Amino acid sequence: MVEELIGAVVAAGAGALVYLASAARVVKQYERGVVFRLGRLHGEVRRPGFNLIVPAVDRMRKVNLQIVTMPVPAQEGITRDNVTVRVDAVVYFKVVDPAAAVVNVEDYRFAVSQMAQTSLRSIIGKSELDDLLSNREKLNQGLELMIDSPAVEWGVTIDRVEIKDVSLPDTMKRSMARQAEADRERRARVINADAEYQASKKLSQAAQQMADTPSALQLRLLQTVMAVAAEKNSTLVLPIPVELLRFLERGHQEPGHQEGADQEGNRLAPAPADHPVDTTEQAIDELRRAVEQ
Numbered sequence: 242m243v244e245e246l247i248g249a250v251v252a253a254g255a256g257a258l259v260y261l262a263s264a265a266r267v268v269k270q271y272e273r274g275v276v277f278r279l280g281r282l283h284g285e286v287r288r289p290g291f292n293l294i295v296p297a298v299d300r301m302r303k304v305n306l307q308i309v310t311m312p313v314p315a316q317e318g319i320t321r322d323n324v325t326v327r328v329d330a331v332v333y334f335k336v337v338d339p340a341a342a343v344v345n346v347e348d349y350r351f352a353v354s355q356m357a358q359t360s361l362r363s364i365i366g367k368s369e370l371d372d373l374l375s376n377r378e379k380l381n382q383g384l385e386l387m388i389d390s391p392a393v394e395w396g397v398t399i400d401r402v403e404i405k406d407v408s409l410p411d412t413m414k415r416s417m418a419r420q421a422e423a424d425r426e427r428r429a430r431v432i433n434a435d436a437e438y439q440a441s442k443k444l445s446q447a448a449q450q451m452a453d454t455p456s457a458l459q460l461r462l463l464q465t466v467m468a469v470a471a472e473k474n475s476t477l478v479l480p481i482p483v484e485l486l487r488f489l490e491r492g493h494q495e496p497g498h499q500e501g502a503d504q505e506g507n508r509l510a511p512a513p514a515d516h517p518v519d520t521t522e523q524a525i526d527e528l529r530r531a532v533e534q
Contacts, residue, residue, distance in 0.1 A: 263296040272303045273339040286339050304339035308400055310348065313357045315408070326373065327408040328365055332357045333400040341396030349395050353388070357402070358385040371406050380404060382484035443497065 248433050267290070268274045274287030277300045287301065292302055315329035334353055336342045342349045365373070372380060389399040394516050409417075451457045 251345050264293045266292045268302050272308050275339050276301050277342045279443050302343055304336055304342055308333055308335045316361045318362050320370050322369045324370045329406055330361055330403050330404045334397050336396055337398050338396030346395040349397050356388050360384055364482045377404050
């Protein structure tokens with residue numbers, strides 16, 4: 242009798258352990274448990290920790306609440322300006338309603354992937370090539386909105402969408418390179434033209450200043466001669482103003498001849514034979530004094 246009682250107690254204990262083992266469920270911190278009783282959604286979503294269900298009656302399905310990183314395969318399409326491109330992206334999303342993610346959609350990951358591919362092709366058709374290359378932030382926001390609208394019913398929220406890469410045909414790359422080169426050349430020509438315009442204004446002001454002071458032109462000429470002569474690798478031809486030669490010739494003429502020259506309109510006359518130019522050194526001295534005046 243006692244042995245039978247002990248056996249019954251042991252059997253009951255073993256049955257309880259088996260029942261507890263089959264009924265026990267452990268939900269991790271980043272998971273939530275959705276319980277179905279006889280095929281129907283039962284109770285609230287189970288929280289992380291130790292949970293019990295009715296064996297053979299209840300069934301628990303765990304849903305991960307972590308952010309999922311899903312790459313979107315490259316999609317080929319034609320932009321609004323008729324350029325064929327291949328664009329790939331990445332989607333970041335997470336489950337916010339475990340019950341809806343299990344009940345409302347068969348496989349929320351596959352559904353989000355297909356919706357992302359469809360939306361990406363739609364964005365390619367609505368955008369121009371320049372927008373895909375330089376205005377990606379706006380396209381990312383539009384793509385996120387297109388994916389997030391149906392995903393709300395699935396208990397999923399889209400955290401972020403990023404366009405990773407835009408692949409262009411080789412012919413388009415060469416065309417863009419030629420366009421960029423032409424644009425740089427255009428800007429270089431505009432800059433050179435602007436520099437010439439500014440330089441011409443400064444030269445005009447300098448010419449007006451020299452016109453007010455004729456000796457400034459002579460000083461500028463001497464400075465130019467000194468700069469060229471410093472090289473010592475070329476033959477220097479120094480132009481002498483005609484007015485300076487006339488001044489020197491008038492200084493060597495006789496008074497009688499000077500009066501005759503004045504009556505004839507200050508015409509150049511040859512120097513008299515009685516007063517020739519003494520030496521080359523004297524002429525140079527006269528030239529130096531004239532320049533200093």
